[in-house]
Amino acid sequence: MGAFDGVLPGKDAKAVASVYAEFAHRRGWLESDRVLTGSEYDALRGKVGHWAGRDRLWSDVVAEFGPPSVMLGSTNPWYEKTLGYLGEDADEPVVFFHLWNGADPGDESRWPAHDEPVLLAVRCGGDGPFAEAFVFTPSGRRWRDTPAT
Numbered sequence: 001m002g003a004f005d006g007v008l009p010g011k012d013a014k015a016v017a018s019v020y021a022e023f024a025h026r027r028g029w030l031e032s033d034r035v036l037t038g039s040e041y042d043a044l045r046g047k048v049g050h051w052a053g054r055d056r057l058w059s060d061v062v063a064e065f066g067p068p069s070v071m072l073g074s075t076n077p078w079y080e081k082t083l084g085y086l087g088e089d090a091d092e093p094v095v096f097f098h099l100w101n102g103a104d105p106g107d108e109s110r111w112p113a114h115d116e117p118v119l120l121a122v123r124c125g126g127d128g129p130f131a132e133a134f135v136f137t138p139s140g141r142r143w144r145d146t147p148a149t
Contacts, residue, residue, distance in 0.1 A: 017072045018082045018096045022125040025094050032069040041087030048122050052135045056119040061097050077116040093125035
């Protein structure tokens, strides 16, 4: 899990895969389902920080920004996934939406906890410090503030 340990709950291999996807994108190797136009990408980047200030669901992400360029994980709503949005310019970072669905801390009796994955964080890749690339939703902040048991 490396750098993701303590940032996102559990052992989310889809989050880790997003680092590999970003690497592949920068080298032109990533095959995507959709590439955002320059104006779509700029609009997403300009809006996402404020937009992630509220709790959101998988369906909210897709309704707001359209289908992702890449989806890391299953289409099954019971499981976590990471959605990646990329623009035409390979030098621009991929914007990743890290979604989670599992048992809430202290209530492991209900799995999954939600009907669809909850957005915990948005990560805009790039060359800066890894921890500074995240914008957390209220749910994501609650997860980070919950002591491990």
